[in-house]
Amino acid sequence: MRNFADLIKTLDSTNKTTIKVEALTQYFLQASPEDKVWTIAILSHRRPSRPVNTTLLRLWANELANIPMWLFEESYHIVGDLAETIALIIPTTKEYSDKSLTEFLQEIIALKKKTEEEKKAYLQLNWLALNYYERFVFTKLITGSFRVGVSQKLMTRALSKAENVDEDILAYKLMGNWDPNKITFQELILDEKSSDYLSKPYPFYLAYPIEGEVGNLGNSDEWSIEHKWDGIRSQTIIREDEIFVWSRGEELVTDKYPEFQSLLGIVPNGTVIDAEILAFPNGEIGTFNDLQKRIGRKTISAKLLETNPVILKAYDILEWEGRDIRNQTYEYRRKILEKLVEDVKDKNLPFYLSERDTITSWDEVAAERMLAREKRSEGLMIKRTNSTYQVGRKKGDWWKWKLEPLVIDAVLTYAMRGSGRRSNLFTDYTFALWQENEVGEKELVTFAKAYSGLTDAEFRKVDDFIKKNTLEKFGPVRSVTPQLVFEIGFEGIALSKRHKSGVATRFPRILRWRQDKKIAEANTIEDLKSMII
Structure with a gap:
């Protein structure tokens, strides 16, 4: 696990492709065959299902940290990532674990059928036996939401360098419905088997x-x-x-x-x-x-x-x-x-x-x-x-x-903190459009969420506005004084009974902040529906 955690730390700390490929190559040259298979699986989104719900993870981590739950929740809202929050609040001890990545993952799979008490004991024991970054990676694996900034193509390139197998052949081998808990590295990467061919697709x-x-x-x-x-x-x-x-x-x-x-x-x-x-x-x-x-x-x-x-x-x-x-x-x-x-x-x-x-x-x-x-x-x-x-x-x-996106002007009504480097800023927004209610009055009705499209400087300005103009708090969500107008773009639109607005938009994102417009000039739900072909 320590080697895998070090690899993830290196991958997370750089945007340079050459450094990522070299780190992966060195890892594949040194890791055990079993750990190689699991690393390939994790980086190609074949992770074990989550054995413990996040509510219990919060409770058990908070118990080890010995802090009030409100402080844990506030820390979580600031950090923006549950695994990172847990890794930060649990104290590092002198305990040490030399278990491999494969051993941990096999235990995580087996954990799903355990009782709550057994799950709690297992998690708390291992949290205390791991250093900060190992604890972060371990918890990510537990939550089933492990994501790292490496494409499968980069991983395949590194694996090709380490094993001297053609990249295109590797891409083909890694397609399909293989189980990292049942297949060996020899079978997955090195062997050629005609039976594998029957159902395998080609790389797109x-x-x-x-x-x-x-x-x-x-x-x-x-x-x-x-x-x-x-x-x-x-x-x-x-x-x-x-x-x-x-x-x-x-x-x-x-x-x-x-x-x-x-x-x-x-x-x-x-x-x-x-x-x-x-x-x-x-x-x-x-x-x-x-x-x-x-x-x-x-x-x-x-x-x-x-x-x-x-x-x-x-x-x-x-x-x-x-x-x-x-x-x-x-x-x-x-x-x-x-x-x-x-x-x-x-x-x-x-x-x-x-x-x-x-x-x-x-x-x-x-x-x-x-x-x-x-x-x-x-x-x-x-x-x-x-x-x-x-x-x-x-x-x-x-x-x-x-096609150029469909465009509409909407009002910011709710906000949440972002994740990653934006976890200290409110960058996830909910937008609304005008609609007449039953008594003929205009009200704002939410229709879409978006979290991309502004510059870092604009996000900071909007964040400052949100903090100064919060109306109510609902857990991590804040309702905001309706004052800011944004141009929202989206790829498609359809009627939907599942949405309060009656409309579902496809791939909504912020195109620009309309600082030249007042909220009375924002569009209506009827304007949105008129775009449906």
């Missing part, structure tokens, strides 16, 4: 946002365009009469979308399709809000399948007739995909082609982009016709040109 190729003028990409006749659909990026794999559906987040979601079983026996074995899962109510593309009614459901009822069907909107094919064709050109792959969709179009499958257009001018591309919301997309994908299908986010061949 990701686009870069357009920077500057789209015409800077060069000759338009070297490119094709497609719409950038607002759903769940996925790979659908059909091999040996089985189907596997993976999300881009490396989650196996086959059971969530039973309608895709109809592809079996019609789409040939040895096929992997890169597609977007989209809501398809009433035979047309729905909103992301429609899709959310399917996301996270443990069981998919017949009624839900009827009212909220989904489709695959396919835009690439990565494997055909059992052959990996990612090294073929986009043009070559598209022709295979287009013929496949054409061949099965009379089979009544939830399988549609994401149409592409060859282009003659960038003005034509700009005009098509303006139709995106009407077509229920986020903008355009611009792909070089002779490009191969690569791994990860790489500049040059695939670009995304999203």
Whole structure:
């Protein structure tokens, strides 16, 4: 554990990629095979589930610290992170633990089935046997919310250097539904097994946002365009009469979308399709809000399948007739995909082609982009016709040109402290718009939360205003005198019964502080609803 905690401390203390990769490389060269597997799992978001709720963690840590609970809570609000607060308030002792990362994680997994008294004894014993940073990392693992500023790509690069295995091969090996508690490092990284191939997806190729003028990409006749659909990026794999559906987040979601079983026996074995899962109510593309009614459901009822069907909107094919064709050109792959969709179009499958257009001018591309919301997309994908299908986010061949966000002026009404380096500032905001109530009076109704978009200097000014203009406190939340107006941008909008405003916005964020506007000039809920297409 000490070596792993030292690694996390190094990773957290720098923004330099070279330092992070070197620290990871050295760790992989020295760590035990078991700890390597768990480190890979943690850094690729395969963490054990939380064995203890946060209320109990607070109580038991506070008991060791021997301070009033109100002081613990105030400290937590200032620090902004529960694990860090616990690590700070518990006194460091002369006790010492030489247990490995693997031993700790196996104990944490076993802890879930223990009694409360056993959990309390285990936590307090280990908190006292660890130094500050070990205690912080240990508690992060307990809470199940372990996050560190390292992408899986950086981790893969370091692992490649340490083990002398090609990065792309490693990226492929780390995809899929493997269990760090059951697989060895030899099996995960070093061995080649044909049985692993059956359900494994390929690493996704990701686009870069357009920077500057789209015409800077060069000759338009070297490119094709497609719409950038607002759903769940996925790979659908059909091999040996089985189907596997993976999300881009490396989650196996086959059971969530039973309608895709109809592809079996019609789409040939040895096929992997890169597609977007989209809501398809009433035979047309729905909103992301429609899709959310399917996301996270443990069981998919017949009624839900009827009212909220989904489709695959396919835009690439990565494997055909059992052959990996990612090294073929986009043009070559598209022709295979287009013929496949054409061949099965009379089979009544939830399988549609994401149409592409060859282009003659960038003005034509700009005009098509303006139709995106009407077509229920986020903008355009611009792909070089002779490009191969690569791994990860790489500049040059695939670009995304999203629409400018929808914009509305809203009033700040509530605030919470931020996290990390902003944990001492109020930076998480709730915004409201005007609406007439039953007696004809105008009132502010909350509609969205946002916590990004201002400069550090602006955050400090708003924080100062909030502290001087707090009306009420609700735990960590403060209600604020309605006085500040902000321009809020968001990607999409839909009616929603779950929200007080009756509207759900997608990816809300602060665009600018409208210091030139008074709250009477802020927009209304009706203005917001008028943006729904």
